Amino acid sequence: MNRYSAGGNPAIHFWLCPGSPQPWYLMLPVPPQETPVTSDPPALRASAPPLRTDRVPLGILFMIGATVMFAVSSALAKWQVETYSIIEVLFFRAIGSLVICAALILPRTGLIVFRTRRLRHHAGRSATQATAQCCLVIAFSLMPLAGAIAINFSSPLFATLFAAIWLKEKVGLPRAAALVAGFVGVLLVAAPGADSFRIGALFALGNAVLFGSVTAAVRGMTITESADTLTMYQVSFLAIFFGAALPFFFLTPTAADAGILLGNGLINGLGQYWWTRSLSLAPPSAVGPFYYFMLVWSIALGFMFWGDLPTPALLAGSVIVVASGLFLLWHESSKKPLPVDSL
Secondary structure (H helix, E strand, O other): OOEEOOOOOOOOOEEEOOOOOOOOOEEEOOOOOOOOOOOOOHHHHOOOOOOOOOOHHHHHHHHHHHHHHHHHHHHHHHHOOOOOHHHHHHHHHHHHHHHHHHHHHHHHHHHHHHHHOOHHHHHHHHHHHEEEEEHHHHHHHOOHHHHHHHOOOOOOHHHHHHHHHHHHOOOOHHHHHHHHHHHHHHHHHHHOOOHHHHHHHHHHHHHHHHOOOOOOHHHHHHHOOOOHHHHHHHHHHHHHHHHHHHHHHOOOOOHHHHHHHHHHHHHHHHHHHHHOOOHHHOOOHHHHHHHHHHHHHHHHHHHHHHHHOOOHHHHHHHHHHHHHHHHHHHHHHHHHHOOOOOO
8 A cells, every 4th residue: 555645645444453352443644754855835835734743652652551441441341241242242343342442432423423435345344343253352261361462462473464465565674574484372372271271272272363354345445434433333233243143142231240341341442542633643663562461461360360380481471472473564664654644
């Protein structure tokens, strides 16, 4: 994808929240790195919007806060599926996230945000995402929280692989090396433990593969669809899909459990908002590495509530997967400007 359009305006690029159980899709303009020389009259230049100044420390705080919310949401899902079905847990979380998204988007856009000619693509993308979420929550129920999260971090690697296959993007030696190293890290995380651990790791890997495929496939949709439209259709379809299946899996929750189930969605939605705000305040190259703090919180929560101690293989594999993701981030950041425009 070209960095700038033929008319010299910034091109639109796709950015994704890679590890979130329910990702948002964010398109941000890529501003030029230098002030262009122009022959426009001074009055027109004076009316142009000023370039935004990055607020990196605040962006980092928002990113770290988002990782806390994501880790807590994942831990709540792992705890809730001990009593309630996966479909019920994901339905309540989808409803909570839909409330957050609607509150943030609809006051600005109104119902025009649902205008689209690609309804079938939205439905297909959301169906794939619903399947990926089911795989991830199943993984939570079968293996330590940190292990599932670590494998989930490999989704950008699969996104790169699918982009090379479907979108004919060049991989190159550095990307290929990062892919191989990342997959080795996944094997280290998935190999140890009992049969249930290995089955859980397969579901976590299935989530990463599906999530990576969605990341690659949705890039074509960003040509015609805004970030708000992508977001609202995803959370709406997820609520519809899980709601349609809910009667077959529904167990009436207690009042307290219903509040916690819905609160999980609100927590996840808040994490998504903070993640988005982080990217609006600072370049992804500055705040992206802090996203991997989610693994730290997941290890801590797993130990506090389930007594899960990280094994040497989990730690080694996690380091390799995280390092591969960071290398890909650095490699892409060093080649081209990054989105830093505010929302």
